[in-house]
Amino acid sequence: MSRSPGRKQENHKISRELFVLTYGALVAQLCKDYEKDEDVNIYLDRMGYGIGVRLIDDFLARSAVKKCRSYSETADMIAQVAFKMYLGVTPSVSCRSAAGNEFSLILDKNPLVDFVEELPAERPSLCYCNLLCGVIRGALEMVHLAAEVTFLQDRLKGDAVTEIGITFLRKPEDRKQKK
Amino acid sequence: MDSRFTRGKSPLLERALGRPRCELSLAAFALLFSELVQYCQRRVASVAELQARLALLGHHVGLRALDALVARERPGRRETKVLGVLLCVKGPLWRALFGREADKLEQANDDERTFYVIEREPLVNTFVSVPRENSSLNCAAFAAGLLEAVLGASGFPARVSAHWHKGTTLM
Numbered sequence: 001m002s003r004s005p006g007r008k009q010e011n012h013k014i015s016r017e018l019f020v021l022t023y024g025a026l027v028a029q030l031c032k033d034y035e036k037d038e039d040v041n042i043y044l045d046r047m048g049y050g051i052g053v054r055l056i057d058d059f060l061a062r063s064a065v066k067k068c069r070s071y072s073e074t075a076d077m078i079a080q081v082a083f084k085m086y087l088g089v090t091p092s093v094s095c096r097s098a099a100g101n102e103f104s105l106i107l108d109k110n111p112l113v114d115f116v117e118e119l120p121a122e123r124p125s126l127c128y129c130n131l132l133c134g135v136i137r138g139a140l141e142m143v144h145l146a147a148e149v150t151f152l153q154d155r156l157k158g159d160a161v162t163e164i165g166i167t168f169l170r171k172p173e174d175r176k177q178k179k
Numbered sequence: 180m181d182s183r184f185t186r187g188k189s190p191l192l193e194r195a196l197g198r199p200r201c202e203l204s205l206a207a208f209a210l211l212f213s214e215l216v217q218y219c220q221r222r223v224a225s226v227a228e229l230q231a232r233l234a235l236l237g238h239h240v241g242l243r244a245l246d247a248l249v250a251r252e253r254p255g256r257r258e259t260k261v262l263g264v265l266l267c268v269k270g271p272l273w274r275a276l277f278g279r280e281a282d283k284l285e286q287a288n289d290d291e292r293t294f295y296v297i298e299r300e301p302l303v304n305t306f307v308s309v310p311r312e313n314s315s316l317n318c319a320a321f322a323a324g325l326l327e328a329v330l331g332a333s334g335f336p337a338r339v340s341a342h343w344h345k346g347t348t349l350m
Contacts, residue, residue, distance in 0.1 A: 014208045017244060018276050022208070025239035026215055029232075033222070047218065051210040058206045086207045111203075115243065131211075 016088070020114045027128060037125040044127065048134020049141075056139040059085065071168045074145065075103040078136060078166075087111050091164070101168040104152060110162050119156050127151050129162070136166065146170060212321070230320035230341070237324025245329050248275050257333070264333055265294055268326065276325075296326070 026047075030040045063081050068074040072095060079093045083105075091105040112129050119126055127133075133149040140147045146169040153159035219232040248271075249257065258264035269281045287293035298319075319341040327339040 014203055014205050014278060015276055016203050017247065018240070019203050019208050019211065021240040021243050022211060022215070022236070024243070025236045026211070026218070028239060029218075029236060043218075047214045050217070051214055054210055055206065058204075086204055088203060 016111060016114070020112060023112055023131070024115060027126075031123060031126070037123055040123075041125075041127045041130045044130035045134040045137075048131035048136075049138035050134075051131070052135035052138020052140075053142050055086070055135060056142045059139065071101050071145075072103065074140075074168075075105070075166060078139075079105050082139075096165065101170075103166045103168075105164045105166065107162040107164070110155065113156060116156060124157075127154065128156055129154075133164065136164070140166075140168075215321075233320040234324030234327065234339075237321040237326075238328040239324075240321075241325035241328025242332055244276065244325070245332050248272055249333075251275070259334075261335060264330065264335055265296070268329060269296055272329065 027040070027044070030043055034040050034043065059082055063085065065077060065081060068077055072093075075093050075095075079091045084090050089107060089109050089111060091107040094104055094106065096102040096104050110129060112132070116128060119128065130151070133151060136149045137147060140149075148167045148169060150165050151163070152165045153161055153163040155162045215236065216229075216233065219229055219236075223229045223232060258267050265284055269284045273279070273281045281296050281298050283295075283297040285295045285297065287295065323339040323341040327337060330337040330339070
């Protein structure tokens with residue numbers, strides 16, 4: 001079957017299981033290679049960063065969103081458009097600070113842990129989905145928004161929901177000056 | 180006793196196996212796969228080792244995917260013949276995993292135990308470009324490992340390797 005040259009990329013989808021299981025295999029391999037949980041977490045974050053810097057191109061090309069004018073718009077965009085596009089879930093966004101630069105995304109359904117029941121006993125502080133943090137951080141950096149992204153709560157560690165915290169590092173006034 | 184067994188089932192295990200018709204974008208998988216390959220590449224010294232690592236990862240995936248896939252695609256009956264299991268792999272299994280069936284299934288002329296699953300453009304190689312100095316690398320080694328795990332766990336121990344032939348051939 002030959003591909004027509006003009007075929008759009010939108011048709012390309014893969015099964016969720018393949019993706020989730022591949023991620024699981026990756027984390028398992030990392031656990032085998034590194035003794036300490038922190039090393040695995042750092043590596044996952046780094047890999048996520050590498051993915052994020054390239055994912056942003058794909059995201060901007062496919063979603064054609066307009067420029068976000070505030071941090072809360074950006075956070076909403078990540079939650080409602082990007083997560084929906086790549087993971088099929090829509091986390092809810094809430095603002096965590098009065099300054100308007102800290103947000104959290106609350107995921108009640110995380111597809112990456114579809115097949116993970118719990119963390120193994122010898123890896124109590126493993127952030128299984130740390131890749132996601134790296135992806136968000138990398139993507140934001142490529143649009144010139146420095147941010148720190150961490151897991152605030154993790155269902156695998158016993159919390160009720162999975163919560164990702166995004167802290168934008170530059171003050172909101174700086175963005176206004178760029179215009 | 181391990182607390183796993185005394186705690187009671189988690190809601191995850193109680194969920195039905197039904198068809199998760201939620202599909203994710205290829206870009207996400209391609210990027211994840213590329214990071215995977217880069218990670219393996221940093222830790223090995225030769226192409227053969229890299230392919231072996233990819234095959235190992237594919238093996239992981241295959242083992243876990245098998246039960247769910249078989250339960251969904253062939254409920255009630257397991258394949259007991261070699262040809263049956265290979266046709267099942269080439270068709271429904273490949274479609275469930277990669278979104279389309281493998282192109283061809285052939286048997287070697289000289290050896291009745293060797294089969295070829297041929298795909299002109301395997302999904303895992305979609306965005307992979309191989310530099311000339313590593314031209315023997317075929318990232319479908321991941322798919323080869325997957326296939327090996329699936330066959331092995333179905334009761335047909337096999338050795339599967341990926342080759343560049345008419346596209347990609349898993350032998």
